[in-house]
Amino acid sequence: MTTTTQPVRAPSSDKPKKPRRDGFWPWLFVAPLGIGIAVFYLWPIVQTAWFSLTEFGVFGGTTFTGLSNYQELFSNGDLYKAIGNTLLYTAIVLLNVPIAVVVASLLNTPGLRGASVYRVLYFLPYVAMPTAVAMVWRIIFNGDFGVLNRVLGWFGIDGPYWISTPGAAIVAVSVVGLWSSIGFSVIVLGAGLKQIPPELYEAAELDGASRWRQFRSITVPLLTPSIAFLSVVTVIAGFQLFDMLYAVLGTTNMNATVFDSMSLVYLFYQAGFVTNDKGLAAAVAMVVLVLVAVATAIQFRLQKKWVHVD
Amino acid sequence: MTRAKGPRRNNIGVHLALSLGAVVMMFPFAWQILMSLSTNAEVQSVTPHLWPETLRWENYAEVFRQLPFLDQLGNSLFITVVRVLAQIAFCTLAGYAFARMQFRGKALVLAAVLSILMVPSQVYLLPQYEIIQDLGLLGSVGGLVLPGLFSAFGTFLMRTAFLALPAELEEAARLDGANPFQVFWHVMLPLIRPSISVLAITATLWSWNELLWPLVVTTESSSMPLSAGLATLINDRTVNYPVVLAASLLATAPVLILFIVLQRRVIDGLATSGMK
Numbered sequence: 001m002t003t004t005t006q007p008v009r010a011p012s013s014d015k016p017k018k019p020r021r022d023g024f025w026p027w028l029f030v031a032p033l034g035i036g037i038a039v040f041y042l043w044p045i046v047q048t049a050w051f052s053l054t055e056f057g058v059f060g061g062t063t064f065t066g067l068s069n070y071q072e073l074f075s076n077g078d079l080y081k082a083i084g085n086t087l088l089y090t091a092i093v094l095l096n097v098p099i100a101v102v103v104a105s106l107l108n109t110p111g112l113r114g115a116s117v118y119r120v121l122y123f124l125p126y127v128a129m130p131t132a133v134a135m136v137w138r139i140i141f142n143g144d145f146g147v148l149n150r151v152l153g154w155f156g157i158d159g160p161y162w163i164s165t166p167g168a169a170i171v172a173v174s175v176v177g178l179w180s181s182i183g184f185s186v187i188v189l190g191a192g193l194k195q196i197p198p199e200l201y202e203a204a205e206l207d208g209a210s211r212w213r214q215f216r217s218i219t220v221p222l223l224t225p226s227i228a229f230l231s232v233v234t235v236i237a238g239f240q241l242f243d244m245l246y247a248v249l250g251t252t253n254m255n256a257t258v259f260d261s262m263s264l265v266y267l268f269y270q271a272g273f274v275t276n277d278k279g280l281a282a283a284v285a286m287v288v289l290v291l292v293a294v295a296t297a298i299q300f301r302l303q304k305k306w307v308h309v310d
Numbered sequence: 311m312t313r314a315k316g317p318r319r320n321n322i323g324v325h326l327a328l329s330l331g332a333v334v335m336m337f338p339f340a341w342q343i344l345m346s347l348s349t350n351a352e353v354q355s356v357t358p359h360l361w362p363e364t365l366r367w368e369n370y371a372e373v374f375r376q377l378p379f380l381d382q383l384g385n386s387l388f389i390t391v392v393r394v395l396a397q398i399a400f401c402t403l404a405g406y407a408f409a410r411m412q413f414r415g416k417a418l419v420l421a422a423v424l425s426i427l428m429v430p431s432q433v434y435l436l437p438q439y440e441i442i443q444d445l446g447l448l449g450s451v452g453g454l455v456l457p458g459l460f461s462a463f464g465t466f467l468m469r470t471a472f473l474a475l476p477a478e479l480e481e482a483a484r485l486d487g488a489n490p491f492q493v494f495w496h497v498m499l500p501l502i503r504p505s506i507s508v509l510a511i512t513a514t515l516w517s518w519n520e521l522l523w524p525l526v527v528t529t530e531s532s533s534m535p536l537s538a539g540l541a542t543l544i545n546d547r548t549v550n551y552p553v554v555l556a557a558s559l560l561a562t563a564p565v566l567i568l569f570i571v572l573q574r575r576v577i578d579g580l581a582t583s584g585m586k
Binding site (some may be wrong): 022025026027028029030032033034036037038039040041042043044045046048051061103106107109111113114117118119120121122123124127128129130131132133134135136137138139140144145147179182183184187188190191236239240242243246247248250263264268269272273278281283284285286288289292293296 | 314321324325327329330331332335336338339341342345353354355356378399400401403404406407408411412413416423425426428429431432433434435436437438439440441456457460462465489490491494515516518519521522525526531534536537538541542543544551554555558559561562565566569570574575577581
């Protein structure tokens with residue numbers, strides 16, 4: 001460690017500011033976090049990359065097996081099913097953004113009373129513990145006594161056994177995901193709406209533009225930065241689907257439908273901690289890392305085309 | 311007939327649309343409350359039971375009789391408080407150094423920390439599990455709490471907050487002979503209190519609700535936090551629906567109440583953290 005004593009400096013002498021050196025102090029400040037991040041996050045990333053190329057022995061120890069975990073992963077249908085389910089979930093949950101645009105602009109109505117009450121009501125599902133709301137959703141979706149199928153029955157629709165039918169189960173989980181994500185988007189879009197100068201609406205009003213026209217030509221274009229942010233965040237969170245799926249559908253040993261509804265993270269959990277194939281689980285994790293990076297890069301690329309910048 | 315001012319004219323329609331949406335959003339909570347006060351037979355009856363015959367408050371007593379609810383509540387409280395305090399301590403210190411101090415290798419260290427933000431949690435979860443196993447902490451609150459003491463997101467948030475402060479205050483304190491820690495503690499830290507509360511709120515929400523990590527490091531239900539404890543009940547046919555629903559409501563109520571009480575702060579905080 002260097003123990004440089006700080007020379008006393010004249011207050012405002014040297015014009016081109018020389019960078020001040022703080023000696024060992026910065027290292028003291030950074031050390032607690034830095035060591036924790038290095039031990040529990042950075043080094044583990046390297047290790048996972050390595051694990052994905054190895055086989056875990058039953059009695060401990062690892063053997064290098066090259067790309068065999070990846071070969072197993074790509075030749076077996078589970079990965080594609082998991083990618084498909086994850087993308088379907090993400091696509092459905094993305095609907096929260098247009099819904100939230102409508103809700104947020106309604107909340108932004110000038111002179112609206114009770115806006116903060118509405119905001120809290122829309123926000124609570126986002127705050128609620130996923131595993132704590134899962135049970136009531138299971139009851140709502142229940143094929144025999146669920147209230148959803150009863151309501152669908154009024155319209156002559158014969159609802160499926162949502163939780164135990166492959167295909168329907170992932171849709172059910174997505175609906176819960178959609179419900180719980182609207183609130184956050186409403187808040188972020190609300191902040192975006194505050195940035196829009198009211199004069200724009202006043203001018204539009206004077207020109208005789210209808211509410212709908214103002215929404216289309218002022219609100220939506222000026223909200224595109226927030227909308228872009230929310231789509232990136234929703235896609236990243238969508239790839240992380242686990243809690244809601246696990247909580248609503250339960251574990252694989254109890255319910256065979258879970259196999260067909262597995263998400264990428266569920267596949268990771270299943271391999272790493274249920275069937276204990278840690279090498280394979282590490283390979284799944286690396287695939288998720290690449291997919292998230294690619295999806296985010298594509299979104300940033302596309303956003304250059306539609307996001308309003310001033 | 312006099313008309314109200316222009317912008318007010320459509321507010322009845324707006325209220326109608328917003329309340330309809332709010333009813334849909336609140337329906338699961340309302341249903342959960344009603345069903346938690348019903349009998350198991352009422353929950354599962356094919357003919358509609360909108361309102362239970364008698365309100366069975368004893369279902370809530372059953373939660374404490376049938377489930378290790380108090381143990382799990384204790385675990386949730388403990389891990390949340392410890393993680394929030396640790397994140398505030400570690401992230402403000404590091405965030406301050408990254409924002410306001412000069413040192414060799416700063417850009418590199420900062421980039422390494424922030425790179426974590428782009429990595430999905432599965433990528434570091436297996437080795438974290440191995441570390442906890444090697445330390446003999448599987449199934450303990452120590453194991454539950456440990457990796458979550460450190461937060462790259464929190465560091466990013468604190469660094470941003472410190473960057474926004476003017477340099478003059480700091481310079482003045484330094485000229486008065488305060489050492490860097492004194493400057494940090496007495497001058498700079500009090501100025502970023504709003505950002506610290508944003509960090510505390512997001513860390514609380516994450517820690518209270520998190521499922522995957524507790525699920526892998528604990529097996530005994532009495533050593534789980536509430537999130538994992540409830541998740542393992544989903545397939546447990548020995549516990550009645552109303553009791554599980556009551557337990558779920560009790561488990562999520564603390565955060566719901568906290569957020570209703572602190573709504574302004576939470577909403578402003580999340581909005582600003584969301585907008586960078």
